[in-house]
């Protein structure tokens with residue numbers, strides 16, 4: 001992966017997938033620096049795969065990825081094991097370890113301040129001593145977002161971060177993403193919530209592993225595009 005700073009994250013003619021299952025086909029797309037991009041598309045269209053490629057977890061079989069080093073990724077909450085005997089604070093502390101490149105140094109005063117701020121931003125300060133296994137799905141999800149924010153990465157990737165959350169928890173996460181953007185972080189989140197996607201600065205619509213549309217939410221989330229992107233008809237044919 002090539003490291004760039006103060007630049008858009010970008011996939012350039014990327015093809016990627018899993019053993020025996022190609023998913024992304026020749027995908028070229030930009031994620032504007034310091035902006036929030038919503039990634040939308042039907043189930044299986046490739047949103048998580050795009051995030052995995054941007055995060056450096058999936059190596060493309062072709063093409064180039066340009067993204068900052070050490071992006072922070074919040075996976076779908078169902079993908080996270082809860083049997084580890086970690087507290088909420090331990091989990092968010094791990095975000096600081098990631099930021100510092102390893103767990104071998106004691107957390108500094110600054111690290112602890114960052115962790116406290118992230119716990120507070122997500123409204124989970126009172127849960128700090130609870131273990132992950134004793135949390136609801138939504139509380140766990142907020143913890144994982146707090147962990148990602150604690151990394152202070154310049155690229156924040158989130159896979160359906162509000163899917164299990166009530167309205168106020170969703171609002172807390174969206175506020176936190178807005179704060180991250182205000183600090184210059186590039187945010188990319190996959191979502192099925194079109195109202196949330198409309199609040200983003202930029203929107204990318206995937207269809208069957210290709211970029212179907214990209215641009216401002218107003219331009220991209222038109223009824224025609226949505227109709228076509230969900231496979232009901234081809235571009236320009238929906239009506």
Ligand SMILES: Nc1ncnc2c1ncn2[C@@H]1O[C@H](COP(=O)(O)OP(=O)(O)OP(=O)(O)O)[C@@H](O)[C@H]1O
Nearest residue numbers: 018019021023041042043044045046047048049050
């Ligand atoms: N680990 C894996 N191994 C093999 N195939 C996978 C794996 N993960 C996903 N796939 C397949 O890759 C394709 C794209 O999946 P992906 O998770 O990227 O889609 P998505 O748009 O995020 O879907 P959803 O909205 O359901 O979360 C699907 O056909 C899926 O079955």
